[in-house]
Amino acid sequence: MKNPLTIALVIISFTSCKKAFQPIEGTWMAVESRHYDADSWISSMDGVIFDFKDDSMSFSHVFYDSTISMKVTYLERNIFELRQNSKVHDTIRIYEMFGDSLTFLIDEKMLVKLIPVVRESNVQLNIDSIINNDWQVHNNGIANRIVVTNHKWDSIKKNTPLMSIINNRIEKFSLSEFKETKFITITSGQTDLYLYQILNMTSDTIFTKILVENEYSYPMFIKQKKVSKSVIESITKDLVGKWNMTELIDDNSKLATGDSSDMNIMYYGFEEPSGYKHQSLVDKVISYNFTNDRFQSFENNKLKFEGSYNISNDGKYIILNKGLNPNDYISIIELNGKSMVFEKQDEFSTPTSGKFIEYSYRVKLKKVDTL
Numbered sequence: 001m002k003n004p005l006t007i008a009l010v011i012i013s014f015t016s017c018k019k020a021f022q023p024i025e026g027t028w029m030a031v032e033s034r035h036y037d038a039d040s041w042i043s044s045m046d047g048v049i050f051d052f053k054d055d056s057m058s059f060s061h062v063f064y065d066s067t068i069s070m071k072v073t074y075l076e077r078n079i080f081e082l083r084q085n086s087k088v089h090d091t092i093r094i095y096e097m098f099g100d101s102l103t104f105l106i107d108e109k110m111l112v113k114l115i116p117v118v119r120e121s122n123v124q125l126n127i128d129s130i131i132n133n134d135w136q137v138h139n140n141g142i143a144n145r146i147v148v149t150n151h152k153w154d155s156i157k158k159n160t161p162l163m164s165i166i167n168n169r170i171e172k173f174s175l176s177e178f179k180e181t182k183f184i185t186i187t188s189g190q191t192d193l194y195l196y197q198i199l200n201m202t203s204d205t206i207f208t209k210i211l212v213e214n215e216y217s218y219p220m221f222i223k224q225k226k227v228s229k230s231v232i233e234s235i236t237k238d239l240v241g242k243w244n245m246t247e248l249i250d251d252n253s254k255l256a257t258g259d260s261s262d263m264n265i266m267y268y269g270f271e272e273p274s275g276y277k278h279q280s281l282v283d284k285v286i287s288y289n290f291t292n293d294r295f296q297s298f299e300n301n302k303l304k305f306e307g308s309y310n311i312s313n314d315g316k317y318i319i320l321n322k323g324l325n326p327n328d329y330i331s332i333i334e335l336n337g338k339s340m341v342f343e344k345q346d347e348f349s350t351p352t353s354g355k356f357i358e359y360s361y362r363v364k365l366k367k368v369d370t371l
Contacts, residue, residue, distance in 0.1 A: 028114040139219035
């Protein structure tokens with residue numbers, strides 16, 4: 001006669017195994033990818049949305065509009081195939097499965113971690129309302145300004161993320177929707193993804209949840225208050241004129257010392273990058289001309305850069321040209337009819353080392369003439 005305890009343990013073991021690998025249901029977001037086989041390579045799956053229902057699965061990516069559907073065929077409790085037109089597309093092994101995450105091993109090449117996506121609310125939000133406003137992203141006491149442009153990352157492809165400027169970096173940005181759930185996606189270093197599920201919103205705040213395993217973070221995208229048209233006109237009126245640099249205020253770097261005399265500041269407003277000796281910053285011979293909508297920058301009275309400009313919606317920045325580069329943003333620290341202090345980032349090259357260095361510097365200028 002068999003021991004009842006042994007029978008109970010077998011039943012519990014069988015039940016546990018069966019429960020651990022039930023057919024997957026629901027919507028899942030890929031949040032982390034890493035290679036399992038060092039000798040093979042496949043593209044990162046981060047940002048891919050998997051939606052399982054019965055014996056089928058559809059998936060899409062937060063950066064693109066298309067959706068692909070496939071048939072799911074289980075070979076074992078923890079192994080299934082994805083088939084498209086009767087052909088095997090991928091073989092996936094359920095590597096780990098928990099209540100709040102699961103990990104796929106795809107074709108024995110890549111481990112992909114997914115977390116469940118739970119629909120919170122159907123938020124009415126479109127990309128135009130984001131582009132036409134200035135924002136700050138608040139998360140864990142840190143606020144970063146973000147400017148989303150209406151320029152596509154890839155002008156050739158139909159579906160592509162937009163260009164954005166965040167924390168003095170150029171990054172990809174998208175607002176996407178899957179099954180009435182909306183997501184904001186922003187790259188970090190143009191490759192890694194920060195995935196935000198939109199939970200709710202008010203007239204000036206978008207409440208989100210960052211989709212990272214075991215991280216309970218709820219960033220807020222806060223719309224910056226627009227200044228009136230009359231305020232923009234007043235800023236422009238104070239800005240119009242010829243300005244000479246009188247002081248390099250920020251001396252926290254080599255820019256304020258003679259050691260920087262061989263550094264070139266790089267501008268990207270022309271079709272080809274152009275540079276000039278950064279010694280001019282040390283010698284304080286930089287000058288600017290501003291009209292109502294155009295600007296020019298000079299070194300020793302020689303024109304180096306020109307283009308259009310506008311004032312940001314919140315009145316805090318001068319935006320050069322189309323604002324597609326962090327160097328196109330001049331932060332207005334002080335401005336009146338006679339003097340101005342601004343902060344700007346530029347990329348500098350050192351001919352001796354061939355290195356490129358990003359610097360933010362603050363300068364004071366004096367108006368010497370009206371145009």
